[in-house]
Amino acid sequence: MQLAVNIVVLSAIYALIACGYVLIYRVSRVLNLAHGELMMLGAYLLLTTASLFGGNPWMAIGAALVLSLVVGVLVYVLLMRKMTGEMVLAAVLTTVALGILLRGVMVLIWSAQQQYPGQALGFSNPALVLPGGARISLMAALLVGVTAATYLGLFIFLRFGRWGVRMRAAGQNPLLAAQRGINLHAIYALAWGLSTFTGSIAGMLMALDSGLTSSMMIIGLKAFPAALVGGLDSLVGALIGAAIIGASEVLSIQYIDPLLSDVIPFLVLIVMLVLRPWGLFGTREELDRV
Amino acid sequence: MSEANLLTVDKLEVVYHRAVTAVQGISLKVARGQIVAVLGTNGAGKSTTLRAISGFLGIDDARVTDGTIVFDGRRIENRSPNEITRLGIALVPERDKVFPNLTVAENLAAPFARGGPGEDAIYGIFPRLADLRGRTAGLLSGGERQMLAIASALMCGPQLLLVDELSLGLAPVAVEDLMQRLLQIRNDLGITILIVEQSAAAALQIAEYGYVLENGRVVLDGDAERLRNHDDIREFYLGQSVNRERRSYRDVKQYRRSRRWYG
Numbered sequence: 001m002q003l004a005v006n007i008v009v010l011s012a013i014y015a016l017i018a019c020g021y022v023l024i025y026r027v028s029r030v031l032n033l034a035h036g037e038l039m040m041l042g043a044y045l046l047l048t049t050a051s052l053f054g055g056n057p058w059m060a061i062g063a064a065l066v067l068s069l070v071v072g073v074l075v076y077v078l079l080m081r082k083m084t085g086e087m088v089l090a091a092v093l094t095t096v097a098l099g100i101l102l103r104g105v106m107v108l109i110w111s112a113q114q115q116y117p118g119q120a121l122g123f124s125n126p127a128l129v130l131p132g133g134a135r136i137s138l139m140a141a142l143l144v145g146v147t148a149a150t151y152l153g154l155f156i157f158l159r160f161g162r163w164g165v166r167m168r169a170a171g172q173n174p175l176l177a178a179q180r181g182i183n184l185h186a187i188y189a190l191a192w193g194l195s196t197f198t199g200s201i202a203g204m205l206m207a208l209d210s211g212l213t214s215s216m217m218i219i220g221l222k223a224f225p226a227a228l229v230g231g232l233d234s235l236v237g238a239l240i241g242a243a244i245i246g247a248s249e250v251l252s253i254q255y256i257d258p259l260l261s262d263v264i265p266f267l268v269l270i271v272m273l274v275l276r277p278w279g280l281f282g283t284r285e286e287l288d289r290v
Numbered sequence: 291m292s293e294a295n296l297l298t299v300d301k302l303e304v305v306y307h308r309a310v311t312a313v314q315g316i317s318l319k320v321a322r323g324q325i326v327a328v329l330g331t332n333g334a335g336k337s338t339t340l341r342a343i344s345g346f347l348g349i350d351d352a353r354v355t356d357g358t359i360v361f362d363g364r365r366i367e368n369r370s371p372n373e374i375t376r377l378g379i380a381l382v383p384e385r386d387k388v389f390p391n392l393t394v395a396e397n398l399a400a401p402f403a404r405g406g407p408g409e410d411a412i413y414g415i416f417p418r419l420a421d422l423r424g425r426t427a428g429l430l431s432g433g434e435r436q437m438l439a440i441a442s443a444l445m446c447g448p449q450l451l452l453v454d455e456l457s458l459g460l461a462p463v464a465v466e467d468l469m470q471r472l473l474q475i476r477n478d479l480g481i482t483i484l485i486v487e488q489s490a491a492a493a494l495q496i497a498e499y500g501y502v503l504e505n506g507r508v509v510l511d512g513d514a515e516r517l518r519n520h521d522d523i524r525e526f527y528l529g530q531s532v533n534r535e536r537r538s539y540r541d542v543k544q545y546r547r548s549r550r551w552y553g
Contacts, residue, residue, distance in 0.1 A: 162400075165399050165400050166400050168400075169392060169396075172389045172390065172391055175346070175371075176383065176388075178370070178375075179372075179383065180380075180401035180402065180442060180443075180445075180446060181372050181401055181402030181404070182372060184372070
């Protein structure tokens, strides 16, 4: 039972991060390899707002969430917008450079030491005992719930929201979308904002659960195989990809060797790329674009 | 015609890759509420002209290097496509005209609508689309897809509808039906239409005025009636030889055609 809980929690973490990769790829065909760093930046923003609004934790969380959304939009407006119309590879390499830059800046500002925004906010993180005797921390349980709510929200937004439909339209045929009066820059900025927002939620919840260090972005990198295994342009795929990666990792830690935890996601990714390069829910047509 | 012109293209010159001139000094006028046809064979510069009007040139590394495009009193050359759409021009492109993974209803919901006719009016013109509103657009037939493309362009609330090669790949019956819908759109919604066609027979059915383009230049223009009766149009576009001898447009040497047009 504990094993199942661990799988669900780890899968939820990967799924919450992976949807950010999918959102940006789906509308602009760009792989955002700075997503892990942006997620970590969200967690550090919470650390800062926690010290600013120490007496009001919800205000601190709200401010950090709004800031993360703004950061995502600014990354597009100030950096990625210039890449519009250029080769996708150039845009991807820009995100790599952004990631390296953010990592350095974050260490300079917040240091590389382990920090606990939960303490600064006065949150406790008790372990909950589930039926069957399995234990889960409050923040981990919250993370599972937030992941479910995020996916439900994204599904409703993309399926029924006018801007969500426009995002899907822009992802399918940007030229036609522009011709239909849709402002592509607004759509891309929205995708970057939402992606950084959801990634930051994951970063904040992980930081509240187990503290924050500069190595958190590795988890973001491990969520990338989850998105790729799912097919990169499918949210359902990201969810299932995250479950596959999460289960493989937890089971290998349990039954083989804990040292494999950082290797397994990429091992699964390689197997998937050999067997089905377009992922579980991606289409063959997408492969050309990758 | 001059006071009531919705669109005026004057001495337009378009250059691809800073080297190839595709349109060389084209001038044309579209009066409010009129249906105007631009005819010509492949490479005549029809689609380039349409792309210049709708702002799509930048994508192909092309630019308007000379001349002006004035729409509703405003210069619009080299503006972005979404800006031009919001000013009141909507294009029904030749290819990739619908979002294939969206449903019919979603295709109609996606456009940025400013004063559009609304879904009910659209379904009134294309009742077939109302029956198909839940169907994925990629699964529609060619004719249905063309209907959806026109309907989705109308959702942008245009004053001017640009239609590129409506007849391409469609059965004559379907083309006939779509041409009648265009006429209905003009009559019921008051939308001005500029249609670019290789099929002169189809376009001259509904157009009131026409331009013939060749090698990036206007070689002939006039009322639809005059064009329909013009020997060269009858021979090369309508397949009705004045000598009772059916000849293809391609059978005639280029220099001779030019001489005839200009003469």
